[in-house]
Amino acid sequence: MTSTSRLRPYRLAAAVAALLLLVAVAAVTVFGVRLLTESNRWVEHSHRVIGQLESSQWLLAATQAAGRGYRLTGHPSLRSEFDRAGPQAVAAARELARITRDNPAQHARAKVLLQQSTEQVRRMQELADIQDRDGPQAAVAAMRVNEMVERMHGVNAASEALRAEELRLLEERRATNARHSNLLLGFVLLSLAISLATFWTLLVSLSRENSRNRKLERETRGALDDLKRAQTMTERLSAQRWALSEYTGMLQSAQNLDEAMELTSRTFERLLPHLGGQCYLGRGSRDLLESRSSFGRPAIASADVLAPAECWALRRGQPHHNQAGAGVRCAHVDHGASMAGLSTLCIPLSAQGETLGMLHASGPADGGEGDNDAVIIELLGEQLALAIANLRLRETLRQQSLRDPLTGLFNRRYFEESLRREMLRCERRRLPLALTVIDIDQFKSFNDNQGHSAGDAVLAQVGRCIASLVRAEDMACRYGGEEFTIVMPETELESALARAEAIRRAVSQQTISHNGRTLGPVTVSMGVAVFPQDGVTPELLFEVADAALYRAKAEGRDRVLHADADADANAGVPAR
Numbered sequence: 275m276t277s278t279s280r281l282r283p284y285r286l287a288a289a290v291a292a293l294l295l296l297v298a299v300a301a302v303t304v305f306g307v308r309l310l311t312e313s314n315r316w317v318e319h320s321h322r323v324i325g326q327l328e329s330s331q332w333l334l335a336a337t338q339a340a341g342r343g344y345r346l347t348g349h350p351s352l353r354s355e356f357d358r359a360g361p362q363a364v365a366a367a368r369e370l371a372r373i374t375r376d377n378p379a380q381h382a383r384a385k386v387l388l389q390q391s392t393e394q395v396r397r398m399q400e401l402a403d404i405q406d407r408d409g410p411q412a413a414v415a416a417m418r419v420n421e422m423v424e425r426m427h428g429v430n431a432a433s434e435a436l437r438a439e440e441l442r443l444l445e446e447r448r449a450t451n452a453r454h455s456n457l458l459l460g461f462v463l464l465s466l467a468i469s470l471a472t473f474w475t476l477l478v479s480l481s482r483e484n485s486r487n488r489k490l491e492r493e494t495r496g497a498l499d500d501l502k503r504a505q506t507m508t509e510r511l512s513a514q515r516w517a518l519s520e521y522t523g524m525l526q527s528a529q530n531l532d533e534a535m536e537l538t539s540r541t542f543e544r545l546l547p548h549l550g551g552q553c554y555l556g557r558g559s560r561d562l563l564e565s566r567s568s569f570g571r572p573a574i575a576s577a578d579v580l581a582p583a584e585c586w587a588l589r590r591g592q593p594h595h596n597q598a599g600a601g602v603r604c605a606h607v608d609h610g611a612s613m614a615g616l617s618t619l620c621i622p623l624s625a626q627g628e629t630l631g632m633l634h635a636s637g638p639a640d641g642g643e644g645d646n647d648a649v650i651i652e653l654l655g656e657q658l659a660l661a662i663a664n665l666r667l668r669e670t671l672r673q674q675s676l677r678d679p680l681t682g683l684f685n686r687r688y689f690e691e692s693l694r695r696e697m698l699r700c701e702r703r704r705l706p707l708a709l710t711v712i713d714i715d716q717f718k719s720f721n722d723n724q725g726h727s728a729g730d731a732v733l734a735q736v737g738r739c740i741a742s743l744v745r746a747e748d749m750a751c752r753y754g755g756e757e758f759t760i761v762m763p764e765t766e767l768e769s770a771l772a773r774a775e776a777i778r779r780a781v782s783q784q785t786i787s788h789n790g791r792t793l794g795p796v797t798v799s800m801g802v803a804v805f806p807q808d809g810v811t812p813e814l815l816f817e818v819a820d821a822a823l824y825r826a827k828a829e830g831r832d833r834v835l836h837a838d839a840d841a842d843a844n845a846g847v848p849a850r
Contacts, residue, residue, distance in 0.1 A: 299465040303490060306458035310494070313451040314501055319373070320444035321508045323380070324437065326370045328512060331433055332519045333363035334391055338426075339526060341398040345405060345414070347667065351626050356402060360395045367391040370436075380439055387432040394425050455498060462487055514545055518653055525661040531555070534661050535567035538654065542569040542635075545650055551635035552576055555623075555662070563588075563631055573616045573636040580606040587620035588632055593652060594620045598639045606634075615639050619648055621655035625663035633658065678752040680730055681737025689751035689759050693812045696749075696763045697805055707805040708762040708770030711819040712740070712777070715797045715831040717756035724793060731788040732796055736781055743777050759816075767804045767836060774800045774834045782832065797832035799823055808837045 340356035343349070371384040404412050465487075521541040528534040538553060550570030554563040563585075565578045577584070584605035587594040596603055596618045603609065604620060617639040623631040633655045637647075676688040684692070693709065700707045714720075714736060721729035733756065740758060744750045749761040760777075762770055778798055786793040801822030809815030818837040826835040 295465060295468060299462065299487075302461055302465075303458070306454065306461070307494070309454050310451065310458070310497070313447060313454055314497075316447045317444065317451060317501075317505075319376075320440050320447060321505070323370065323373060323440050324444070325508070325512060325515075326366065326373060327433060327437055327440070328515050328519075330363060330366035330370055330387070330391065331429075332515060333359055333366050334394065334429065335519060335523065337363045337395055337398065339522070341402060343664070344402060345410060347664075348405070348410060349626065353402060353406075356398070360399060364388075364392050364395055374436075377443075380436060383432050383436040383439070387429060387436065390425055390429040390432060394429060397425070455494070458494070459491070462491065514650060517541060517545055518650070518657075521654070522657050525657055526664075528661060528665065531566065531662065531665055534658065534665060538658050539567050539569040542651075542654060545654075546570070546635070546637075546647055549573075549635050549637035549647065549651075551633065552578075553623075553631065553633055553658070554580065555631040556582075556629065566631075570637075573638060574611050574613070574618060575608040576634050576636070577606040582629070585620055585632055585634075587622045588629060591622055591624065591629070593622070593648070595648065607636075619651055621652055623655055623659040623662065625659040628663070630659055630662045630666075678737070680734055681741075681752050681758075682734075683737050683741060683758070684749055684751040686751065686753050689749065689753060689761065690812070692749045692751075693761050693816070696761055697812055697815070700763055700805060705764045706766050708765040708767065709803050709805070709815050709819045710760040710762065710770060710774050710777075711753070711801045711816070711823045712758040712760070712774075712798050713800075713823055713827070714756040715799055715827070720793075720796075724788075728788045728791075728793055732786055732793060735784055735786045736796065736798065739780050739784055740777055743773070743780055765804075767802070770802050770804060771834060771836060774802055778832070778834055799826040799831045800834040801826055801837065802834060803837040 337356060337359040340352050340359055344352040344356055367384070367388040371381065371388045374380040374384045518541075521537060524537055525534060528537060535553060542549075542551070547570065550568070550572035552565045552568045552572070555566045556563050561581065563580055563582065565576075582588040585594070586602060586604050594604065595601060596607075596613065598613060598615060598617060603613065604618070607618060615638060616636060618634070618636040621633040621635075622629055623633060633651065635651055676684055678685045697707055714732065717729065717732070720732065733752075736758070737750075737752060740750045740760065744760055745762070747763055751759045751761070753759045760774075762773065765773075778800055781796060781798050784794070784796060786796060801819045801824070803809060803815050803819035803822060805815055808818045822835045822837040826833045829835070
């Protein structure tokens with residue numbers, strides 16, 4: 275009792291002290307939560323600035339790629355893409371300048387980036403307008419490459435400076451956030467300990483206060499966990515955007531479909547390691563699609579060859595998603611396997627109004643980010659379709675530069691390149707090579723009497739006849755005018771003469787009709803030379819074969835002669 279009496283005068287003071295302590299705990303806790311909220315807001319602000327910067331750079335790169343592609347190809351779709359991406363790039367840079375107003379240094383860098391981006395887009399717009407108005411050559415002449423490169427260097431420098439400063443601020447704010455969290459947690463725990471020691475007789479009140487504090491602590495930890503998850507998701511999205519930007523840039527440099535397929539496979543496995551699938555491309559006949567590459571580990575098998583009608587995405591011209599068997603299954607997907615817990619997605623690859631192929635992916639229904647995965651696959655499909663269309667266009671242009679449009683045979687440029695290449699190859703392997711030079715007899719007189727259109731008909735028919743009688747490894751070319759050449763790798767003299775004689779007979783037996791008239795008869799004279807005995811250089815071998823051709827004409831035309839040095843020296847050179 276005495277002891278109790280001694281403590282009694284201090285109970286009020288202890289209660290007041292405890293009350294003050296509780297008030298202090300509450301105030302500091304509220305202040306700490308607000309401080310954490312403010313810190314989190316600044317961290318989120320840094321992520322937003324970085325994300326906006328990445329978006330601005332990606333849109334500017336897309337604008338440049340579309341503008342460059344339009345100047346190279348003149349395709350309206352690329353102009354449309356340029357007109358869409360240009361304003362978006364400027365708007366993204368303007369938004370970046372707006373959200374950095376709180377930081378004068380960052381705002382200044384963002385304004386420089388906005389100015390450079392706006393000027394770059396404006397200049398590219400001027401070039402596109404010049405190309406629309408005056409043609410590609412005028413646009414090339416108006417292009418100031420050094421100025422545009424320097425401006426782009428300015429854009430990159432401003433972007434890198436802005437990114438570096440924002441990353442530094444982000445790390446600083448994260449550290450501040452962690453420090454505030456630790457201080458708040460330490461203060462709460464210390465206050466609880468003091469409350470327990472002070473309120474021995476107020477156990478019930480202290481227990482209730484403890485419960486409240488533990489709840490607050492759990493909420494704080496939950497908020498921190500949510501923040502970490504949001505940060506992880508933000509970092510992943512940023513990495514995915516960067517990978518997509520890198521993939522788009524590398525696709526522009528792909529030389530062939532194999533490289534494009536390899537890039538697509540690597541990027542798919544990098545961005546979506548939990549999914550697998552295949553990329554299908556259409557055959558020339560357009561009746562079937564066949565698998566050109568695969569990636570990852572597909573959750574369900576898909577046919578290697580399929581008809582367009584077997585895929586709902588190709589039928590409808592839009593993505594087709596089958597989630598855990600809830601949708602309609604495509605015919606090319608294995609019907610014997612269960613779709614429980616699995617998801618499939620088919621994306622049609624379309625560009626310039628043409629369906630080029632299809633991208634198929636499959637994986638666990640809950641193995642990824644759902645809608646975000648579908649968006650990434652669609653973006654990959656869009657870029658891949660554009661790349662395939664560009665590669666096919668580039669191959670078509672290359673073929674046109676190597677082919678004679680009238681006869682369909684290779685042209686003189688290709689002949690000179692292939693003759694030198696094949697002679698070097700045969701020399702390394704110690705194999706023969708035959709060269710045949712062909713000239714249509716009396717073609718000038720025929721052309722003058724019958725007209726140039728009839729002469730073109732004769733040239734086209736002779737070209738088709740030659741193409742039908744050479745091997746796949748032979749190279750039939752139109753050398754110029756009425757003269758043709760055939761490079762026959764790994765061919766002995768006897769075989770070359772026999773093949774030349776077959777071509778001569780076939781040409782003489784042709785019936786050529788033009789505008790309701792029968793043209794002819796048409797005959798050819800041919801000279802044959804064989805490497806290495808008749809010549810060891812392309813120039814010498816051609817001269818020897820050409821001399822044999824002249825000798826064939828001198829001896830009456832419509833014949834095949836092998837190179838003969840003595841005969842060539844004695845023969846005249848008749849008119850062709």
